Amino acid sequence: MTQTTAPVRIVAHQRSAVVIRKYLTTAAAVLILLGVAWWLVTSFINDPKLFLSSAVVGLQNGTLFALIALGYTLVYGIIELINFAHGDLFMLGTLFSGLIISSIFGVVKSGATVGGWVIFLVALVGCMAFCGGINVAIEFVAYRRLRKAPKLAPLITAVGMSFVLLFVGLLWNGSAQKSDWRSVLPQGAMYPGGVRIEYKAFVVIAMTVPLLLLMSWIVTQTRVGKAMRAVAQDQDAARLMGIDVNRIISFTFLLGGALAGAAGLMYQQVIGTTRYDLGFNFGLIAFTAAVLGGIGNLTGAVLGGVLIGLIKGLNEGVGLGQQWSQTVVFGILILLMVFRPTGLLGQSTGEKV
Amino acid sequence: MSDIATVVPPTPSRRGVNIKPGLRWPLGFLTAAVIIFLYYYLDTYFRPAIPDVLHNFVATWLPLLPINEALIYAMAALGLNVVVGYAGLLDLGFVAFWAIGGYTAGWLASGFFFNQDIRFFGSAFTLNQATGGVHITVWLVLVAAGLLCALAGVIIGAPTLRLRSDYLALVTLGFGEIIYEVFYNGDNLFGQNVSNGNRGISPVDSIRFFKFDNTGAFTWGDVGPFDVLSKFVFFVILTAIVLFASLRIREGRLGRAWLAIREDELAASMMGVPLMRTKLSSYAFGAVAGGIAGVAFAVHVSGVFPDRFRFDISILLLAMVVLGGMGNVWGVTIGAIILAWTNSTGLPKAQSLITDSGSKEEVGTILALAGLGLIIAGVVLFLRRRTAPLLTFIGVPVTVIGVVLFAAKRDVSFQFLIFGAVLIIMMLFRREGLIPEARTRLVLREPGRTEAEALGADMVDLAPELERLPDENVHAGGSVPVAPRALTGEEEAR
Numbered sequence: 001m002t003q004t005t006a007p008v009r010i011v012a013h014q015r016s017a018v019v020i021r022k023y024l025t026t027a028a029a030v031l032i033l034l035g036v037a038w039w040l041v042t043s044f045i046n047d048p049k050l051f052l053s054s055a056v057v058g059l060q061n062g063t064l065f066a067l068i069a070l071g072y073t074l075v076y077g078i079i080e081l082i083n084f085a086h087g088d089l090f091m092l093g094t095l096f097s098g099l100i101i102s103s104i105f106g107v108v109k110s111g112a113t114v115g116g117w118v119i120f121l122v123a124l125v126g127c128m129a130f131c132g133g134i135n136v137a138i139e140f141v142a143y144r145r146l147r148k149a150p151k152l153a154p155l156i157t158a159v160g161m162s163f164v165l166l167f168v169g170l171l172w173n174g175s176a177q178k179s180d181w182r183s184v185l186p187q188g189a190m191y192p193g194g195v196r197i198e199y200k201a202f203v204v205i206a207m208t209v210p211l212l213l214l215m216s217w218i219v220t221q222t223r224v225g226k227a228m229r230a231v232a233q234d235q236d237a238a239r240l241m242g243i244d245v246n247r248i249i250s251f252t253f254l255l256g257g258a259l260a261g262a263a264g265l266m267y268q269q270v271i272g273t274t275r276y277d278l279g280f281n282f283g284l285i286a287f288t289a290a291v292l293g294g295i296g297n298l299t300g301a302v303l304g305g306v307l308i309g310l311i312k313g314l315n316e317g318v319g320l321g322q323q324w325s326q327t328v329v330f331g332i333l334i335l336l337m338v339f340r341p342t343g344l345l346g347q348s349t350g351e352k353v
Numbered sequence: 354m355s356d357i358a359t360v361v362p363p364t365p366s367r368r369g370v371n372i373k374p375g376l377r378w379p380l381g382f383l384t385a386a387v388i389i390f391l392y393y394y395l396d397t398y399f400r401p402a403i404p405d406v407l408h409n410f411v412a413t414w415l416p417l418l419p420i421n422e423a424l425i426y427a428m429a430a431l432g433l434n435v436v437v438g439y440a441g442l443l444d445l446g447f448v449a450f451w452a453i454g455g456y457t458a459g460w461l462a463s464g465f466f467f468n469q470d471i472r473f474f475g476s477a478f479t480l481n482q483a484t485g486g487v488h489i490t491v492w493l494v495l496v497a498a499g500l501l502c503a504l505a506g507v508i509i510g511a512p513t514l515r516l517r518s519d520y521l522a523l524v525t526l527g528f529g530e531i532i533y534e535v536f537y538n539g540d541n542l543f544g545q546n547v548s549n550g551n552r553g554i555s556p557v558d559s560i561r562f563f564k565f566d567n568t569g570a571f572t573w574g575d576v577g578p579f580d581v582l583s584k585f586v587f588f589v590i591l592t593a594i595v596l597f598a599s600l601r602i603r604e605g606r607l608g609r610a611w612l613a614i615r616e617d618e619l620a621a622s623m624m625g626v627p628l629m630r631t632k633l634s635s636y637a638f639g640a641v642a643g644g645i646a647g648v649a650f651a652v653h654v655s656g657v658f659p660d661r662f663r664f665d666i667s668i669l670l671l672a673m674v675v676l677g678g679m680g681n682v683w684g685v686t687i688g689a690i691i692l693a694w695t696n697s698t699g700l701p702k703a704q705s706l707i708t709d710s711g712s713k714e715e716v717g718t719i720l721a722l723a724g725l726g727l728i729i730a731g732v733v734l735f736l737r738r739r740t741a742p743l744l745t746f747i748g749v750p751v752t753v754i755g756v757v758l759f760a761a762k763r764d765v766s767f768q769f770l771i772f773g774a775v776l777i778i779m780m781l782f783r784r785e786g787l788i789p790e791a792r793t794r795l796v797l798r799e800p801g802r803t804e805a806e807a808l809g810a811d812m813v814d815l816a817p818e819l820e821r822l823p824d825e826n827v828h829a830g831g832s833v834p835v836a837p838r839a840l841t842g843e844e845e846a847r
Binding site for chain 2: 288
């Protein structure tokens with residue numbers, strides 16, 4: 001992923017224009033950041049309790065976004081494909097977890113029990129396997145054949161795949177919102193200093209952080225992680241070193257899908273509702289998170305997810321309100337693309353020349 | 354792979370009618386439009402002239418309303434084709450321009466600004482009734498929508514066109530969603546009502562155009578909501594304008610610059626093509642077509658409603674462009690008409706027919722067996738050829754539809770499955786579309802030079818410029834017998 005850009009010789013008068021432009025963009029970025037900071041501070045002073053409660057909700061959603069964003073970033077890092085079907089995979093994860101918990105185990109009453117925790121863990125493993133398997137199958141059936149095609153082709157295929165998964169969701173669940181599923185997580189909330197924190201938020205964070213650590217361990221410490229990084233850098237060289245490129249790419253899709261499955265389970269347990277077109281929205285927000293952190297960068301995806309979650313939560317709590325959340329998220333995306341296309345933690349990859 | 358490029362000389366026209374190759378498609382379009390017009394004119398005003406069988410068949414399968422809608426889709430798809438097909442920039446939020454065009458019509462030709470009283474050759478009805486609002490003739494509204502959309506295209510394009518293609522896709526998608534949300538929440542935008550929110554702006558003025566009185570004689574006047582035939586003529590004219598513009602602009606300096614950028618950005622910029630300006634102009638041009646389609650749609654439904662401007666329309670438009678053949682104007686037009694018709698008439702009618710006749714199980718069984726047959730035939734008969742995966746890929750969705758029809762208790766809509774499958778199958782097996790353009794075919798069969806180098810040394814032998822290409826039929830329409838030789842991708846990956 002780290003190609004160095006060819007040095008470009010810039011003529012002197014062009015250089016001054018470039019410098020001016022750079023200053024202008026920096027100034028604009030600083031202004032925007034100052035505005036955001038001002039908004040945050042004033043809304044905090046206005047109603048600190050509401051502000052902190054919204055932040056907690058945002059943090060909880062942000063960890064889910066981080067899980068989904070990791071799937072995007074892993075796949076993008078390795079084959080430079082925006083996997084549009086990933087959000088819909090997450091949606092299938094919510095449906096599957098509902099199936100396991102409500103239909104197979106027949107949980108009829110919300111609330112945490114010892115049995116409930118066991119069921120939760122079983123569902124976690126089941127969902128991760130289910131979504132990982134689907135993701136691997138999608139790669140095997142469609143993307144693998146297009147690995148050497150121009151970029152537009154796999155991207156459009158991914159959009160088509162997303163439609164197929166939407167159809168599966170529609171067939172499975174109908175077009176109405178499904179909300180009669182029970183949760184096995186502890187209900188209720190605590191109010192330290194008047195700030196509302198749901199118990200579920202702790203569970204989500206306590207489940208997500210180990211998953212993220214595990215992921216980071218796999219990619220940075222293990223042999224297969226090393227192979228993944230090698231494939232991401234140069235497929236041919238990796239092949240020459242004896243790495244089975246196809247297997248490694250499949251493994252990457254498995255990891256990404258498993259994280260989406262985990263996110264699906266937690267979403268279903270925390271929010272409790274799902275719909276066939278849920279994935280579109282969530283997928284886009286998660287992808288924005290991945291871009292925000294610097295696509296291809298694992299830490300960046302987590303950071304971006306949490307940040308986007310916070311921004312979205314604060315916007316819905318003390319900002320413009322829920323009906324504008326898409327605008328806020330995509331507005332951030334567009335601004336980011338203008339001012340810092342590499343994301344917060346990404347390095348400049350440059351166009352391959 | 355034993356494919357040798359077999360260059361077949363262009364066969365002379367069989368029936369001896371010698372039409373210039375460049376005129377065949379336009380004449381075909383015109384003929385189809387005239388036939389549809391004459392049929393519906395007779396059907397409406399001289400009903401006994403049409404046999405009952407024909408009347409019933411056409412009324413079921415080819416009503417005029419969906420044809421009008423298909424023409425609007427064709428205009429928008431042609432606009433998207435300029436961006437995606439000509440310039441090679443993926444735009445996933447194209448419906449935004451459609452929405453902006455529609456709302457321009459809503460602002461400039463309706464009673465929305467009821468405090469104002471501005472008229473300029475608006476519809477006669479509003480003049481007689483002395484209703485308030487801005488009422489401007491539809492031709493000026495079209496111009497205004499085009500300008501506004503071009504401006505919007507430049508505004509969204511200027512900061513983002515420097516990005517890499519997949520980022521660009523995402524940003525345009527986000528732009529589409531933002532525009533939707535702005536119009537949806539527009540009844541309270543900083544305290545102002547700019548779009549009436551989710552109620553939309555309705556009614557939009559009727560256009561002043563020629564129409565028919567009860568006896569079928571021509572008159573000039575307000576085209577009411579139910580004068581579908583007059584609207585058909587109006588839409589045909591608009592589509593013809595967009596078609597003509599996209600055909601001609603492709604041959605000019607700008608169009609060739611777009612193609613150059615699509616094929617190799619670096620080489621194009623080295624040859625002196627100003628990248629940003631050229632890309633921006635493709636955005637602006639596509640946006641203008643989208644805006645025209647927006648105005649046409651506002652005329653079509655006599656109103657503007659934000660719910661019509663969701664992401665799925667953008668994807669539908671993209672599917673039209675991909676199905677027809679990216680870059681080929683006529684292919685895109687036909688792809689748009691086919692998909693729009695399938696979406697609005699074909700699928701719902703077929704499904705309701707099957708449900709009404711109570712033969713869901715039978716049809717489901719037949720489809721499932723046919724699909725299974727395709728899969729088995731693919732696997733058994735053509736195991737080693739390219740056809741095997743194609744048959745399987747077609748067979749699986751057919752089987753699924755059959756099984757679902759057979760087993761499902763409630764009605765399931767198959768739109769998502771069919772559109773998704775179309776996109777995937779086209780991308781896997783016929784990337785250049787149903788009616789490919791020769792240049793696009795070469796571009797899409799093989800990765801670009803930079804991509805080929807990035808992929809590695811094993812791709813060096815693919816050099817599209819070494820391919821022999823017959824000089825005729827390079828432009829729109831002709832199918833060029835170039836052997837499909839780039840099987841490398843599939844073979845390697847398996």
